[in-house]
Amino acid sequence: MKIQEILQEVRPAFSFEFFPPKDDDGFDQLFxxxxxxxxxxxxxxxxxxGAGGSTRSKTIDLVGRIKNEIGLESMAHLTCVGHSSDEIxxxxxxxxxxxxDNVLALRGDPPxxxxxxxxxxxxxxxxxxxxxxxxxxxxxxxxxxxYPEGHPECPDHRQGLEHVKNKIIAGGxxxxxxxxxxxxxxxxxxxxxxxxxVDVPVIPGIMPILNLKQIKRFTKMCGATVPADLLARxxxxxxxxxxxxxxxxxxxxxxxxxxxxxxxxxxxxxxxxRSRATLSVLERLKSISIxx
Numbered sequence: 001m002k003i004q005e006i007l008q009e010v011r012p013a014f015s016f017e018f019f020p021p022k023d024d025d026g027f028d029q030l031f032x033x034x035x036x037x038x039x040x041x042x043x044x045x046x047x048x049x050g051a052g053g054s055t056r057s058k059t060i061d062l063v064g065r066i067k068n069e070i071g072l073e074s075m076a077h078l079t080c081v082g083h084s085s086d087e088i089x090x091x092x093x094x095x096x097x098x099x100x101d102n103v104l105a106l107r108g109d110p111p112x113x114x115x116x117x118x119x120x121x122x123x124x125x126x127x128x129x130x131x132x133x134x135x136x137x138x139x140x141x142x143x144x145x146x147y148p149e150g151h152p153e154c155p156d157h158r159q160g161l162e163h164v165k166n167k168i169i170a171g172g173x174x175x176x177x178x179x180x181x182x183x184x185x186x187x188x189x190x191x192x193x194x195x196x197x198v199d200v201p202v203i204p205g206i207m208p209i210l211n212l213k214q215i216k217r218f219t220k221m222c223g224a225t226v227p228a229d230l231l232a233r234x235x236x237x238x239x240x241x242x243x244x245x246x247x248x249x250x251x252x253x254x255x256x257x258x259x260x261x262x263x264x265x266x267x268x269x270x271x272x273x274r275s276r277a278t279l280s281v282l283e284r285l286k287s288i289s290i291x292x
Contacts, residue, residue, distance in 0.1 A: 209230075
């Protein structure tokens with residue numbers, strides 16, 4: 001089922017992001033995670049695509065297994081990095097053969113060891129081009145990414161909003177945001193998009209903070225920021241992993257409660273292939289009668 005249709009029927013729409021593990025043990029852990037999260041009847045799950053397409057075959061296989069064996073609607077991430085249009089077409093055909101209805105079209109980050117994105121020969125330089133190519137050749141429902149605090153490579157926020165608009169004009173049906181920790185940036189992002197006539201569902205991406213060093217690394221990569229008061233609280237207990245975890249889960253729960261009460265269509269959880277923190281947030285939301 002196409003996610004644009006699901007979002008019209010399901011509120012709030014909870015969804016989860018996974019990545020293809022490197023080995024069999026990782027896959028065993030992932031499927032245990034999926035089994036635990038399945039009880040929450042997610043609207044969909046998504047599977048990431050490694051830099052330069054390094055997990056291409058694993059992504060195709062995994063989204064197929066999740067949909068056809070486990071019975072959850074799944075969405076494959078797809079990037080422009082390192083692929084010609086013919087190779088992209090081959091990937092899309094393989095996804096179609098697996099019965100996949102949804103893709104998240106991304107430009108993608110430069111391959112490991114490189115600092116700048118280089119347009120592949122006979123490929124695409126922008127996500128909007130990938131969206132348009134996919135829309136013209138296949139019947140997928142296409143999601144796109146949004147950066148509430150701006151893309152790290154695009155300091156001009158107005159231009160960044162125009163890039164998002166271009167992806168929607170090209171055929172995108174909904175937006176999944178990069179992680180953020182201040183809900184104001186999400187609501188401002190949605191308002192600013194509406195001001196330029198972009199009015200599609202914007203699903204907020206949430207990652208509970210469980211490790212301070214890890215989250216500092218993630219935010220540096222994606223351009224997100226941790227509010228000063230939250231950062232101070234985390235740094236005051238950084239040598240106590242359980243205290244860090246509790247603060248992170250409390251903050252994520254408060255974020256989700258506020259987002260949903262103010263009209264967000266759902267929550268997309270960045271799980272890192274683990275279920276404990278996401279389940280904790282969902283249980284706390286249920287206790288306050290949100291998402292029950």
